[in-house]
Amino acid sequence: MTLTPLAGQVFQAVRGFADHLEWELGDWKESWGILYYKEAEIEPSSSRADSPPVFWHQNRWLEPFCLTFDSIGQAASALRGIQRNWAPVLFTQFRRGALISEKLPPLPSKPRPFPWTVPPQPMGSWTLVNPRTLIGSARCSSPFPGGAIAYIEDKHFPPSRAYLKLWEALTLCGNRPGPASRCLDAGASPGGWTWALLRLGASVLAVDRAPLEARIQALPGLSFIKHDAFTLKPETLGPVDWLFCDAACYPQRLYGWIEQWLESGLCTNYVCTLKMQGSAGAGEGFAVSRRFAAIPGSVVLHLFHNKHELTWIHTAAARCQEGAGGGAAPA
Ligand SMILES: C[S@@+](CC[C@H](N)C(=O)[O-])C[C@H]1O[C@@H](n2cnc3c(N)ncnc32)[C@H](O)[C@@H]1O
Known part of the structure; x- marks a missing residue:
């Protein structure tokens, strides 16, 4: 041997x-x-x-x-x-x-x-x-x-299964919003991520051009703004502990908005989906994902629950970096 x-x-x-x-x-x-x-x-x-x-x-x-x-x-x-x-x-x-x-x-x-x-x-x-x-x-x-990771899912209340990628990102972070946290959820409709954040006890400011599902809209701890998220300035929305974004948009547009947030110092933790278009190497998504990864303290990952998209995570938690995932899941 x-x-x-x-x-x-x-x-x-x-x-x-x-x-x-x-x-x-x-x-x-x-x-x-x-x-x-x-x-x-x-x-x-x-x-x-x-x-x-x-x-x-x-x-x-x-x-x-x-x-x-x-x-x-x-x-x-x-x-x-x-x-x-x-x-x-x-x-x-x-x-x-x-x-x-x-x-x-x-x-x-x-x-x-x-x-x-x-x-x-x-x-x-x-x-x-x-x-x-x-x-x-x-x-x-x-x-x-x-x-690969599988979660015990709620197959009844949340309006989409998109919350699974949020759960996975927060699991990898070893950090998550709690009852004292104020979260911004951009591109929130129909409301799966918002539902997951409210369940953690956080207060959520959800923004989308489309309405949330009625049963999500009725949950306590939620405010909703019907708007293009990327035309809202950080100073207008105010300080948040976490910024989440799963908006269906060009990553370049998201990058410009995130730059404003980073410069403002009004948010500490970020979890954003980078949606790709086209075949390998085509489109701006591949180049912009490298720009996201170059932001100090960041990691860009393809989560098990991601589809044709990547996830940018920028958090104060030390654990959330690729390769630091020395943790495991023993029986
Ligand atoms: C994949 S869905 C989000 C799913 C959501 N995270 C959930 O768990 O239910 C993408 C959303 O992005 C929204 N969106 C796209 N561009 C936007 C923009 N510029 N401002 C706000 N919302 C936007 C769409 O209206 C759509 O509701």
Whole structure:
């Protein structure tokens, strides 16, 4: 048995958006299913402009290694000897992979409540590239197994499932609004994010050109302004603890508005969706997402619950940075 460190990183593509990752990476040494091994050193997503950041992945394997082994028991005991938590990401050798998994501590499979705190133990990932060769990494950017998280959903009250990406962003932050928080929710209709924020006890100022659903509008703690959010100045809306924006808009327009907020000093924490248009690399969204990531203290991620969009998070919490997700979800 030999374990050889690999001098690069492995990127797990977002299903349906592998072309976006390929465009960002430019080239790579090898690919295995939805996994891309890039040999050169890659800077984290919030890094310098001379090393283009990579956003379109579900998980990034930070310290990959190659393990050659003779038996299933040997592979499992090598992983167990490193740490407890290992998530399989298989694209071949499914039977053999299942046999290795059976010999590893079980991972949680039930949906999580919200709020839920990510435990501190790291979550590793591994795959088999042939019957006797395993690629793995004990440290990954996502604290969730294989970069995926499911929540216990409320399938009745919220008017959309968009709140799941808000929950995921706040889980990754390790920070969230509370009863004393004043939140601005821009592009709030029909009201899923607003509902989630009100449930945390926060007061919410929701802004949208379209009305909120009536049952959301009737909730206590809410004010609503029917308006183009981006023509409202920070000084007009007043200080807020959190600014949320899920507006369907060009990221460039959002960027100009966020610049005003950052300059005003009237908000501390931000969670905003960056909506993309078109194919990989096309449109302004890809360039503007790099400008968002370059704002100090920021991270741009593709959340498990994001579709053709990224999420910009800028918060006082130290935990919320890609690669700091050393936390994990043990049973
Ligand atoms: C994806 S929906 C938001 C869903 C919402 N987060 C939820 O959980 O229900 C996008 C919203 O952005 C709003 N929107 C788009 N441009 C806007 C603007 N300039 N100002 C305010 N709202 C805008 C649309 O009216 C739409 O309601």
